Amino acid sequence: MRRARDAREWMSAASDGPATMLLLGIKDLKQINEHMGRSVGDKAIRRVGEQLRAFAAQQLSPVSFMARMPGREFMLVVKGNDVGRHTELAAQKLLEMVSSNLGDADAPLHVSARVAIALSQPGESRQQLVSRATQALADAYERKGQRFVIADSSKIAVSPDRAKLDAAMRSALAQRQIAIVLQPQFEVATGKLVGAEALARLVHPVLGEVSAGDLFASADRCDLREELSYHIQQEAIAIAAKWPAAFGHLRLAVNLGAEEMTDHYGARLLQSLTDAGFPPNRLTLELTEESLVRDLQLAAGQLELLRSKGVRIAVDDFGTGYSSLAYLKALPLDYLKIDKGMTPDIAGNGKDRIILRAIIAMTKALGLLIIAEGVEKPEELEMLKIEGCDYFQGFLRAPPLTPQEFAAMARDLV
Structure with missing residues (x-):
């Protein structure tokens, strides 16, 4: 070859x-x-x-x-x-x-x-x-x-030249210049703001806005994905720790990648929360199905440790992987997030809606709460309300916001 x-x-x-x-x-x-x-x-x-x-x-x-x-x-x-x-x-x-x-x-x-x-x-x-x-x-x-x-x-x-992008990613990570944006999350029944999911953004003077996909692909090439993800978690927790007392009911959600699920992950995350002064019981850890494939027993142990301290656990992008049911049985969970690609199906007819309705019913039977991603149309939200979904996020209510924009919106809503 x-x-x-x-x-x-x-x-x-x-x-x-x-x-x-x-x-x-x-x-x-x-x-x-x-x-x-x-x-x-x-x-x-x-x-x-x-x-x-x-x-x-x-x-x-x-x-x-x-x-x-x-x-x-x-x-x-x-x-x-x-x-x-x-x-x-x-x-x-x-x-x-x-x-x-x-x-x-x-x-x-x-x-x-x-x-x-x-x-x-x-x-x-x-x-x-x-x-x-x-x-x-x-x-x-x-x-x-x-x-x-x-x-x-x-x-x-x-796409940006790989060498330039990799250099920019390394520099931004070293200088802590990768920004955090917050995707607001709302209660379906009332429309009340309940928290936000932290996402990464990099705006470069030459390359422009670098997508999350390009950013993490670059981190993979440079063997820096774990460092990048850890940086994003730390920055997001530091931002949430500065929320005023009036935001005390709001939760922060951060993402977990497969490379971080080690014997020391739980202790490291709890230490980050302690250092920042952010209560563990206001943090949600969102992990994808693929994050757990290699060592389900290890993952369950780390998640149990985190839940014992108050951290809540969500399975992200549910419905896109091949081991969904195994994870629901084996892992300590609080939330299930319906993949944004499935959300439009809730307003459809026939098999699409039947399947989504069955997922929601199963989740409820297991005692889990449901978060729908990618909600963009009023009819989608209405059907989520009818089907019993608990929370949602998406452009219908708000796109990802800077920490300052999120704080301004939260002040108007609390």
């Missing part, structure tokens, strides 16, 4: 006609290296490359270019861009192949992979095609359960 240098040369050459690009990334390579050893990580990369070559020979034709990219990604280019649904099915097949056991008989090895698909557009350079595929892969990494993403074809998008 060709190397990154060949890929750079391919990108710099002129386009030779329509093409379809598949960009595959090993989402959990860092965890494999840390918990199983770099030699196992290197084996995973080799085995994924072998599977990619086998896939190309069996599923796609004609393949015009294939290469190993820096870090954890692989590029595959097929001539023509009119393959449509066939490419989606091929991507699913590739994910099945890569997700199979890549280890030996006595040492199983599984990886979590993501695939981006980008169809070339008229007048688009190869570099621009790669940029769109890279952005789509970053989105796939962030969507927590959506294993492949088709790049936006409505416009030619140019």
Whole structure:
């Protein structure tokens, strides 16, 4: 398989006609290296490359270019861009192949992979095609359960140069310049403000506003995801700790990634709360289904420790992963967050609404509270109220706000 240098040369050459690009990334390579050893990580990369070559020979034709990219990604280019649904099915097949056991008989090895698909557009350079595929892969990494993403074809998008973005991310992290915005959360029945979810933003003087997907993809390349996520949690807790006494009923929600779930995570988070002076019983920890796949017992132990101190636990993006029911049974939980991609289904008809209604009923039966993400229309909120959803967030009431904007809104509502 060709190397990154060949890929750079391919990108710099002129386009030779329509093409379809598949960009595959090993989402959990860092965890494999840390918990199983770099030699196992290197084996995973080799085995994924072998599977990619086998896939190309069996599923796609004609393949015009294939290469190993820096870090954890692989590029595959097929001539023509009119393959449509066939490419989606091929991507699913590739994910099945890569997700199979890549280890030996006595040492199983599984990886979590993501695939981006980008169809070339008229007048688009190869570099621009790669940029769109890279952005789509970053989105796939962030969507927590959506294993492949088709790049936006409505416009030619140019993502920030990786080297510049990585340097900017490192600098911003070192100088604590990554900003926090707060997504307000409301009670469905009354519309009362109940808290906010903390999200990260980076506005760079040259690169402009860097998306969360690009930011965390950069942190992954630099092996700094854990540091970035920890920084975001610390900053958010420090902001909430300065809320006035009148905001004493408001909760703060922070996100948890897989790389942070260690034997020391709970103690570290509790120490951050103590240092900032923010009560643990006003914090909600939102974790994705994928965050727990590797060691469910470890996760349960850490979450029990946090809950014993008052921290509440939410499963984020419910409905996008494959182990939802197992987590509901095995983990100490307080909330379930319905993925924003499912929220529009609540106002629909037929099977979509039936499935969502069943999820809500099951959650209620388990004694959990429900938070709906991505609520944008009044009819969605009305149906959430009818179905018994407890809380919601989304552009219907408020977009993510700066800490100052959130405080101003909260003062008007308390």
